[in-house]
Amino acid sequence: MQKIRERSFRGLLVWRQAMDLARDSYFLTKEFPKEELYGLTSQIRRAAVSIPANIAEGSGRSTRKDYVNFLRIAQGSLRELETYLLLVPEIGLVQSEAVEALLARVGSVARLLNRLIQAIEHGLNQPLTP
Numbered sequence: 001m002q003k004i005r006e007r008s009f010r011g012l013l014v015w016r017q018a019m020d021l022a023r024d025s026y027f028l029t030k031e032f033p034k035e036e037l038y039g040l041t042s043q044i045r046r047a048a049v050s051i052p053a054n055i056a057e058g059s060g061r062s063t064r065k066d067y068v069n070f071l072r073i074a075q076g077s078l079r080e081l082e083t084y085l086l087l088v089p090e091i092g093l094v095q096s097e098a099v100e101a102l103l104a105r106v107g108s109v110a111r112l113l114n115r116l117i118q119a120i121e122h123g124l125n126q127p128l129t130p
Helices: 013-029 040-059 064-090 097-121
Strands: none
Touching (some): 013 040, 013 064, 040 064, 064 097
16 A cells, blocks of 8 residues: 655645535524424534545545545535535525535535545645645
């Protein structure tokens, strides 16, 4: 197995955008009814936080294979969050306009995650910075 060079996850554009997405997901769910606290509020927050957490955890792994595995877990959490964000306007918890910016950010994070995975798999391991 090939080792990866250790770099701070904090320098990754994808991690910073995922953190913004998590923060904004928390703000969105503050407006949800209290009866959703253990339902969609919890699910959305957990999925959102899982994305940057898995990016960070993967960056601390010693092999490319392990790093990519955690990035793929982050991708799964991202798609889970996207599903919840598509659902909440459908069931009347928020207006669709309230999630449009979050869904755009989901798309951006998805593209950055894909690029990072490709870079690591091809041995480039360069952080994606602004």
